Amino acid sequence: MDRRAFLVKSGSAVVGVGLLSLNSGLREGSPRKTTAKTVGNLTSLSLQESYINNAEFAGYYCAAKKGLFKKYGMDVDIIAAGASTDPRQSVANGASLLGIVSETSDMILGIGEGVPYKCFGAPFQQNPGCLLVLANSGIYNVKDLEGKTIGIQPNALQQIKGILAFNHVPLDKVTLTIVDDSPEPLVEGKIDAYTAYVFNEPISLAMQGIKTRCYSFSNIGLPGYGDCLIATDHTLATQADLLARFTRASQEGWAYAIANPKEAVAITLDDYPSGQVKEQQELQMQAQLPMLENAETKAHGLMWISTNVMQAALSAQLASGSLKKKLTVSDVMTQEILIRAASVSPV
Numbered sequence: 021m022d023r024r025a026f027l028v029k030s031g032s033a034v035v036g037v038g039l040l041s042l043n044s045g046l047r048e049g050s051p052r053k054t055t056a057k058t059v060g061n062l063t064s065l066s067l068q069e070s071y072i073n074n075a076e077f078a079g080y081y082c083a084a085k086k087g088l089f090k091k092y093g094m095d096v097d098i099i100a101a102g103a104s105t106d107p108r109q110s111v112a113n114g115a116s117l118l119g120i121v122s123e124t125s126d127m128i129l130g131i132g133e134g135v136p137y138k139c140f141g142a143p144f145q146q147n148p149g150c151l152l153v154l155a156n157s158g159i160y161n162v163k164d165l166e167g168k169t170i171g172i173q174p175n176a177l178q179q180i181k182g183i184l185a186f187n188h189v190p191l192d193k194v195t196l197t198i199v200d201d202s203p204e205p206l207v208e209g210k211i212d213a214y215t216a217y218v219f220n221e222p223i224s225l226a227m228q229g230i231k232t233r234c235y236s237f238s239n240i241g242l243p244g245y246g247d248c249l250i251a252t253d254h255t256l257a258t259q260a261d262l263l264a265r266f267t268r269a270s271q272e273g274w275a276y277a278i279a280n281p282k283e284a285v286a287i288t289l290d291d292y293p294s295g296q297v298k299e300q301q302e303l304q305m306q307a308q309l310p311m312l313e314n315a316e317t318k319a320h321g322l323m324w325i326s327t328n329v330m331q332a333a334l335s336a337q338l339a340s341g342s343l344k345k346k347l348t349v350s351d352v353m354t355q356e357i358l359i360r361a362a363s364v365s366p367v
Contacts, residue, residue, distance in 0.1 A: 056117050056262060061367070062090060063262060066097040068107045068116035070247065073100045073292035075301045075308065076219065077120070077247075078284040079143055083273025085287045092265040093367035100294065111137055111250055117259075118251050118266070123149055123237075124244025124333045125179055125342070131352050132343045137250045139330075140357040141267055141323040143274055144246025144311045146238035149179065152203065152216040155231035159213060162187035162240050171199035171211035179242055180215065182340030186241030219307040223300060244333040245325060246311065256354060264360035271322045271361065278312055281305045321362060325353055 056065040069077055080098055083089050089096045099116060101107070107119030108130040119137075121127040124147065127139055151170070153159045159168065166189055172180055177196070184191060199205050199214065203221050206214040207230060216222065222234045238244060251263060277284035285301045316324050330353050337343045 056259060061093065062095040063093055064095045064097070065118065065262070065266070066099055066116040068099050068105065068110040068119040069101050070105075070107050070120045070122045071101050073288065073294040074296050075285050075288050075305045077292075078277045078288050078305065078308075079274030079312075080270060081273070081287050081292055082276045082280075082284055083269045085291055086273065086276055088269040088272045088276075089266070091366045092269045092364065094262075094266060094269065096266070096269075098292070100292070108135060108137065108250065111252060117255060118249060118263075121248045121250055123147055123246065124248055124330070125242065125337060126175075127248040127250060128334060128337050128347065128352050129342060132337075132345060132347060136253045138253060138256060138351075139245075139248040139250055139325060139353045140256065140263060140355075141249045141270075142245035142247055142325050143270075143323050144308070145314045145317060145324075146218075146236055146246065146311055147242055147244040148217050148219065148246035148311070149176070149237040149242070150216050150218045150222075150234040151183075151237075151240065152206065152214045152221055152225075152232055152234050153212065154206065155233055157212060157233075159233075162189055162235075165189060165213060166193040168212035169195040169197055169210075170213045170215070171197055171203075171205050172215045173201075174198055176215040178337075178340040178342035179237065182336045182342075183237065183241045185339055186336065218311070219304045223303045223307060227300060227303070242333075242336050243329050244336075245329065248325075249323070256357070260357060260360060263357045264364050265367075267323065267357050267361040268364040274312060274322045277305075278309060281309065321358065324358060325355065327353070327355070 056063055067080065084096060084098065107121055110116040111119040112135045131137065159165060162183060170180060180196065181191065184194065197211060199211065203214045203216065203225060205211045216234065218234055218236055222232050225232050256263065282302065285298070285305050288301060289296060289298060312322065316326055327349050330349050334347055334349065334352065338346065
């Protein structure tokens, strides 16, 4: 199953459909269990992934394997997503202290529905979603999609509408068709473009000898981050020191993965097995590396989130019509934890 198909089936990335209507038990003010506990000299907490175990989360695996979480006084339970997992719901209902939301747009959507959490960091410095086309398609920009057919996953509808609007492509100039969990229609020529993930379908097709081009949503009108870390407003207010220690350990874990990509993949496959193929995971890791660092991470540290990028993401969401109410940057993110993390010392 590819990335988007997994999210569609799990309901964890549905855009344009109310999160609260999908999860009737998720309400602002819902009872929340205590999910951070002190065991001996370590604080035990859980991190809910947005997908099955794979190299996408290698930085956290390295932090666990190399003792970095323990270095900062934590024992972190990294939980793979299942078929019905929604990290936003897991965090809001207290099943997990922290969660990972794949795309900024999905993270914002939950907050727009009234769920009380914020993003406090993100490893991937661009939106992992992309428009995938065949290398010989003649499509080099969004304007070239006029008169073409775009195959979309159901959760990508509002995103594509926002991208078309940003690039001044009238909706009636393209054909949108819902596709399932495979880019096969693209390969067969039944569609001209396909909504995908930068480090998923392009790699799988390349392994089959099929040449493609992938246009990151961040570069065509839908800015944002990948794998936003979220915590409830209550956790951010009462356990900022713990989150700062988690962030510092995670930053060091990601730095280790960047410096040792093959070992990071080996740790992923050995310690967090999920049936992934070594060749694909190594190629995925290489594709991820440029997404983990940019000028802002060099200035502020890994996993940095910018108010400018988040404001642009909010504006894109409003333009797409997927938000029920206007939100401000302070409603959806905080830099406080990242700033605290810079001065954290080992316990």
